Amino acid sequence: MQVDPHDTPVHLGFGLELQPSDLYRLKSHYLPLGKIGGKPAWLNPQHLPKPDDLLCKTCQKPCAFLAQITANSPQDPEYSFHRFLYFFVCRNPTCSKINDSSNLIALRCGLPRKNAFFGHDGPIDPDFDGDVEDPHFDAKIYAKCCAICGCSASKKCAKCQAVWYCSKEHQAIDWKIHKTTCCAPEIAENPAENEPKNPANPFVFKEFGMEIDQEYVPSNLFDGISDDEEDEEGEDSDDETEEDRQARMKEFNKFVQQNKDKNVDLTKEDLDQAVAEQKKDQDFEKFNRLVSLNPDQIIRYKRNGEPLKATSKSGNLAENQPEEIACCDLCGKPRRFELQLMPHLLSLIDVDAIGQSIDWASVYIYTCSATCQIPNDGYAKEFVTKQDFID
Ligand SMILES: [Zn+2]
Ligand SMILES: [Zn+2]
Ligand SMILES: [Zn+2]
Ligand SMILES: [Zn+2]
Numbered sequence: 001m002q003v004d005p006h007d008t009p010v011h012l013g014f015g016l017e018l019q020p021s022d023l024y025r026l027k028s029h030y031l032p033l034g035k036i037g038g039k040p041a042w043l044n045p046q047h048l049p050k051p052d053d054l055l056c057k058t059c060q061k062p063c064a065f066l067a068q069i070t071a072n073s074p075q076d077p078e079y080s081f082h083r084f085l086y087f088f089v090c091r092n093p094t095c096s097k098i099n100d101s102s103n104l105i106a107l108r109c110g111l112p113r114k115n116a117f118f119g120h121d122g123p124i125d126p127d128f129d130g131d132v133e134d135p136h137f138d139a140k141i142y143a144k145c146c147a148i149c150g151c152s153a154s155k156k157c158a159k160c161q162a163v164w165y166c167s168k169e170h171q172a173i174d175w176k177i178h179k180t181t182c183c184a185p186e187i188a189e190n191p192a193e194n195e196p197k198n199p200a201n202p203f204v205f206k207e208f209g210m211e212i213d214q215e216y217v218p219s220n221l222f223d224g225i226s227d228d229e230e231d232e233e234g235e236d237s238d239d240e241t242e243e244d245r246q247a248r249m250k251e252f253n254k255f256v257q258q259n260k261d262k263n264v265d266l267t268k269e270d271l272d273q274a275v276a277e278q279k280k281d282q283d284f285e286k287f288n289r290l291v292s293l294n295p296d297q298i299i300r301y302k303r304n305g306e307p308l309k310a311t312s313k314s315g316n317l318a319e320n321q322p323e324e325i326a327c328c329d330l331c332g333k334p335r336r337f338e339l340q341l342m343p344h345l346l347s348l349i350d351v352d353a354i355g356q357s358i359d360w361a362s363v364y365i366y367t368c369s370a371t372c373q374i375p376n377d378g379y380a381k382e383f384v385t386k387q388d389f390i391d
Pocket of ligand 1: 056060095103
């Protein structure tokens with residue numbers, strides 16, 4: 001594997017567990033580097049996506065916020081000095097279909113450096129006494145958000161007129177809790193009731209912060225994979241030694257361990273056979289080796305880079321044909337690869353039971369190559385495709 005010294009590295013995102021009392025640091029006016037679960041931290045808190053833009057294409061119910069990442073570059077135009085990407089998924093497991101991304105949504109938002117929501121030099125220092133009300137939060141500039149999912153809300157509780165919802169479904173979810181405090185705000189003063197829960201309600205995923213790190217790839221990582229460029233050195237990859245085989249087995253076992261719920265019933269023979277099978281899947285082999293270096297990675301980020309295919313057996317991305325990646329809906333320019341969501345994200349948010357939950361080998365996000373300006377500095381949909389591990 002040749003390493004181009006001018007090539008930027010892949011950046012990896014990792015989940016960061018926070019104390020419930022520190023979760024406020026992930027709110028939008030502190031411009032978090034990224035976050036997972038909970039409610040979205042809207043970069044533009046005024047012009048939110050319309051509820052219709054966040055419906056699952058299969059069941060037409062609101063999707064849940066999955067993750068977001070700060071993704072600006074010095075080359076971006078001034079109107080996109082701040083640039084956030086958002087990912088949503090339908091919670092209904094039956095909407096998760098093999099190699100089909102219709103249960104997933106990606107949004108892009110850009111804001112100029114000088115904007116109505118936070119100062120020229122970025123967010124205010126989030127350090128303040130956590131026991132008091134956030135002094136940096138100005139409710140006046142925020143659109144009404146759903147008490148359950150955090151997305152744009154247009155309905156409110158008819159009794160107290162104080163709590164907002166995006167949909168009847170979410171009002172119904174909230175009623176069990178809200179009926180105890182509706183029209184009786186003094187009950188909510190009870191500190192025990194105010195202790196933040198994580199997840200905050202049955203609809204949102206457990207909330208985490210995010211850490212970003214560069215990926216370091218040892219130069220010999222792909223040795224022995226037969227389509228590797230280094231084959232020109234005359235290495236015969238079919239001639240696998242027992243030592244190589246055992247190393248491969250070890251890596252595969254590690255991978256199986258990471259996906260434990262998916263493969264929990266495999267026998268030793270099954271596994272051996274699976275290893276032999278997977279050996280033919282060179283994309284899987286590369287994926288497996290890279291993931292083994294940082295098994296907790298949840299995001300792989302490289303704008304204009306190459307996606308890391310999870311398998312050569314899935315039709316999606318098999319040829320990575322650019323014509324299959326739809327051009328930008330706003331400006332018509334081609335979209336380019338920017339990042340992928342990794343399988344470990346599923347276990348982090350506790351949805352990794354095979355056949356009974358949302359699943360993917362990788363979710364690939366392609367964004368407008370022109371970083372075009374979005375009307376109202378709001379939110380634009382970007383292109384999502386998905387690969388699954390299939391037989
Ligand atoms: Zn759905
Ligand atoms: Zn909602
Ligand atoms: Zn009420
Ligand atoms: Zn565009």
